[in-house]
Amino acid sequence: MNHITNHPPTAEMQATDAAHHMHPFSDTAELNAKGARVITRANGVMLTDSEGVEILDAMAGLWCVNIGYGRSELADIASRQMRELPYYNTFFGTTHPQVINLAARIAELAPGDLNRTFFACSGSEANDTNIRLVRHYWASLGKPSKTTIISRKNGYHGSAMGSASLGGMAAMHAQGGLPIPGITHIDQPYWYAEGGEMSPDEFGLKTARALEFEIERLGVENVAAFIAEPVQGAGGVIVPPATYWPEIQRICDAHEILLIADEVITGFGRTGNWFGSDTFGIRPDIITIAKGLSSGYQPIGGSVISEKIAAVFAEKAGDFNHGYTYSGHPVAAAVALENLRILEEEKIIETVRDETGPYLGNLWRQLADHPLVGEARHIGMVAAIELSPDKFARAPFRDAGAVGLICRDHCFANGLIMRHVGDKMIISPPLVITKSEIDRLMELAVKSLDQTLADAKTAGLMVPGQR
Ligand SMILES: *Cc1c(COP(=O)(O)O)cnc(C)c1O
Secondary structure, rough: OOOOOOOOOOHHHHHHHHHOOOOOOOOHHHHHHHHHOOOOOOOOOEEEOOOOOOEEEEOOHOOOOOOOOOOOHHHHHHHHHHHOOOOOOOOOOOOHHHHHHHHHHHHOOOOOOOEEEEEEEEEHHHHHHHHHHHHHHHOOOOOOOOEEEEEEOOOOOOOOOHHHHHOOOOHHHHOOOOOOOOEEOOOOOOOOOOOOOOHHHHHHHHHHHHHHHHHHHOOHEEEEEEEEEEOOOOOOOOOOOOOHHHHHHHHHHHHEEEEEEEEEOOOOOOOOOHHHHHHHOOOOEEEEEEEEHHOOOOEEEEEEEHHOOOOOHHHOOOOOOOOOOOOOOOHHHHHHHHHHHHHHHHHHHHHHHHHHHHHHHHHHOOOHHHHEEEEEEOOEEEEEEOOOOOOOHHHHHHHHHHHHHHHHHHHHHHOOOEEEEEEEEEOOOOOOOOOHHHHHHHHHHHHHHHHHHHHHHOOOOOOOOOO
C-alpha cells in the first residue's frame, strides 16, 4: 500500500496548526499549549499519528466512519467521478446521474414512505433545511401560524444558527445569541441523571408527555414539528426508556404535528438496523441524514421527506427558495452510493445486529461492575458508561467533568479514542470492528478506568455533588 508519509516534524506541524488553524469546539489557549495530536493515516479501525503511534478509534471519527477507514473503492469512485463530472448543480432545471441514483437508493432504504431527499453537505445544513421546509409546508397548507418547532434539552442537531437552536446544548446557546425565535425545548428522557425514584418506564412516559403539555401550552395552531434523535448522541448516548418513543409517536399523531427524526448518528446501521426509526418503531415525517451516509469519506447530508410532505411541495408550495451550491454534489453522491453498496453487500449492519453488537453489549455491560461506573448502556454499535463517585446512588461528581477528562486522557495515552461528555464516557466504533478488536477496546477501556480511579482518589475527586 502507498502511504503519504512525507510531512514535517510533529512539533513544526503543531506550531503551524496553532498559528493558523482555529479548531471547532476547542479552547484555543489550552489546545495551543498542549499541541494537537496530528493524525496522518488510518486503516480499518486504527489511526496512526505523525509519530507512528497506532490508536484504536472507538468513535469512528465523529460517529461517521461506519465502514471503517482505508476503503480504496471509495477513493476510486471519487477519482473516476471527478474526471467525468466533478461538479454540477441541481438548481435551475438540471440534475445528474449520481444524485438521481443516490436519491432512489435512499428512498429504498429509508423507513416507510420517506421517498424524496433534499441534499445538503452536513447534518447542520440539513436541519436548517428542515426548519424552513416544515414552516413552508404548513404555510402552503394555509396554516402560516404553525411555525414553532419543539425540541429537547441536551439534544444535538448541529452547529449552524438554526440547527444549534434546535439543539438544546446550554453551552452553545450561551454564545452568539441562540436560540433563534420559534424553537422551544422540553426535558430529555435521560433516566440515569434525571429519573430520580421513578422506574425507567414511568420516566419515559413522563418525559414523552412533556411534549403534549408543550403543544397545549403553545397552542397546536402554532406548532409545526417535533425534532429528536432516536438515541441522543453528543448529549451522551442517551438511550430512551422503552415507553418513550411509542408515546411520542402517539402524541405527534394525535395533534398532527410533523415528527422529524434526526438520524445523523443513528442512520446507516449504528443501532443494528438501517435506521434508528426501524429499531424504535418510529414513523417519522422527515429524517435527517449525514455522517454514515458516506461513512465520512465525503461531506454530504440530507432531509428525507414523506409522500405527504412531498405531495404538498409538488402541488402547491411553489418555489422553495432554498438550496446549497453543493446540494447533491456528484462526487459526494457517488461516494455515498458506493458506501451504501458496501454496507449492504458485506452485510455490515446484519453483523452488528446479530453478532458484533450483542458481543460488545455483553462485555460493555460488565463495566457496570467497575467501582467507578454507575451505569453501562449499549445499543447496536454505540455505548456509554456513567462515571460516579457513589455508583449505587447514581451520584454525580462535585467537580463535574474533571474525572471524565482524566479518563479521556488516559484512553488517548493508552491508544484508545473514547470520548467524554462531562463524566460520561462514550464509544461509537466503526461498524466493521471485529470481535478481537472489541476485546482490545475493552482491555484498553478497563486499563484506563483503573488508572482514572487511582488518579481520582489521589486528587480527592471522589466527592459526590448535586444534580
Ligand atoms: C453530528 C450531528 C449533526 C450535525 O451534523 P454536521 O455534519 O456536523 O453538521 C446533527 N445531528 C446529529 C444528531 C448529529 O450527531
